[in-house]
Amino acid sequence: MTWSELDWASLDAHREQFLGGKPCDGPYWSSEADLASYDLTYGERIGWKWDAVLDELRLRGWRPPAGPLLDWGCGSGVAGRRVVARFGAGTFESLSLWDHSPVAISFARGLAAAQFPGLAVSGATRGELSGSEPIGLLVVSHVLNELPPQALEELRGLVDRSRAVIWTEPGSREISRALGSLRDSWVGKFRVVAPCTHANACPILGPGNERHWCHHFAAPPSAIFADSNWMKFGRRAGIDLRSLPYSFVALDRDWDGESGLSRIIGRPEDFKPYVRLLNCDAGGLEYLSVMKRDSRPLCKELDRATGPLVYRWTRNGANITGASPPHR
Numbered sequence: 623m624t625w626s627e628l629d630w631a632s633l634d635a636h637r638e639q640f641l642g643g644k645p646c647d648g649p650y651w652s653s654e655a656d657l658a659s660y661d662l663t664y665g666e667r668i669g670w671k672w673d674a675v676l677d678e679l680r681l682r683g684w685r686p687p688a689g690p691l692l693d694w695g696c697g698s699g700v701a702g703r704r705v706v707a708r709f710g711a712g713t714f715e716s717l718s719l720w721d722h723s724p725v726a727i728s729f730a731r732g733l734a735a736a737q738f739p740g741l742a743v744s745g746a747t748r749g750e751l752s753g754s755e756p757i758g759l760l761v762v763s764h765v766l767n768e769l770p771p772q773a774l775e776e777l778r779g780l781v782d783r784s785r786a787v788i789w790t791e792p793g794s795r796e797i798s799r800a801l802g803s804l805r806d807s808w809v810g811k812f813r814v815v816a817p818c819t820h821a822n823a824c825p826i827l828g829p830g831n832e833r834h835w836c837h838h839f840a841a842p843p844s845a846i847f848a849d850s851n852w853m854k855f856g857r858r859a860g861i862d863l864r865s866l867p868y869s870f871v872a873l874d875r876d877w878d879g880e881s882g883l884s885r886i887i888g889r890p891e892d893f894k895p896y897v898r899l900l901n902c903d904a905g906g907l908e909y910l911s912v913m914k915r916d917s918r919p920l921c922k923e924l925d926r927a928t929g930p931l932v933y934r935w936t937r938n939g940a941n942i943t944g945a946s947p948p949h950r
């Protein structure tokens with residue numbers, strides 16, 4: 623698929639479907655060409671979110687468990703491919719792909735098999751999904767608002783069989799808070815690797831924090847801003863390509879991470895004398911400030927940061943006086 627071959631009519635229809643945010647009645651992919659158009663555009667943008675998620679997991683020193691990798695609701699398969707590319711095909715016993723659309727499974731399988739010739743890539747069967755075989759890593763991407771209750775239950779059953787889960791979604795309030803509730807239901811069975819730096823109930827879902835939601839911003843590759851195809855796509859699709867909000871949760875049954883870290887929610891805000899940020903850590907959710915007169919380099923770093931906003935603060939009350947990255 624090249625930019626000149628894009629099927630705009632199908633992209634426009636999918637855009638409507640995704641924006642509608644309603645559970646879907648059934649498969650909507652019509653052909654491999656349909657999936658190829660998605661994979662080059664919307665799918666690639668989702669890939670950039672996965673790059674940010676995987677950067678954060680690397681920062682936290684996480685590695686996937688051995689065993690099979692399952693990409694559920696795979697669409698064109700971008701999530702599974704990004705994960706295999708990051709950790710190496712040798713890390714996984716196999717890559718299994720599932721979608722209620724058979725053409726999606728076939729398309730995703732073809733791309734993954736071509737990219738990772740040494741890896742066993744297959745479409746999952748309904749029998750495998752309803753079985754009890756352990757899953758190493760389950761990846762889920764941008765499906766939550768499409769799922770009727772029964773499909774979500776099916777997916778929860780797969781989470782129960784997994785050693786680790788990475789689930790990435792758009793950064794909208796409603797979806798992020800829904801993912802946060804799922805996260806809370808798994809704390810205890812799993813350790814939370816990221817974005818949380820603690821295993822308490824999600825403070826954003828607690829009383830008084832209704833206006834907040836756990837979301838982050840990925841940075842698209844800078845080259846797209848000089849690429850007329852991406853610019854045209856952005857205009858045509860009516861999206862601001864600079865803004866890539868996402869939410870995610872990564873869980874692992876065996877994770878033993880570093881304590882005492884903080885995660886910034888959303889983007890730090892720049893005010894004249896200080897930078898303000900919404901901080902989440904084991905103590906809960908609160909606004910903290912960094913005074914420019916005391917910590918100008920840190921203010922600059924926070925203003926320009928494009929990577930995961932995870933720090934170990936030195937604080938004086940609600941004032942941050944110093945910062946260091948996780949040890950890894």
Ligand SMILES: C[S@@+](CC[C@H](N)C(=O)[O-])C[C@H]1O[C@@H](n2cnc3c(N)ncnc32)[C@H](O)[C@@H]1O
Nearest residue numbers: 668695696697700721722723763764765768773
């Ligand atoms: C927005 S697309 C995301 C595709 C891919 N995961 C990604 O991140 O690019 C949602 C995908 O979920 C699939 N899906 C929706 N409901 C499903 C269900 N009940 N069971 C399996 N797959 C489902 C759709 O067919 C579609 O491929």
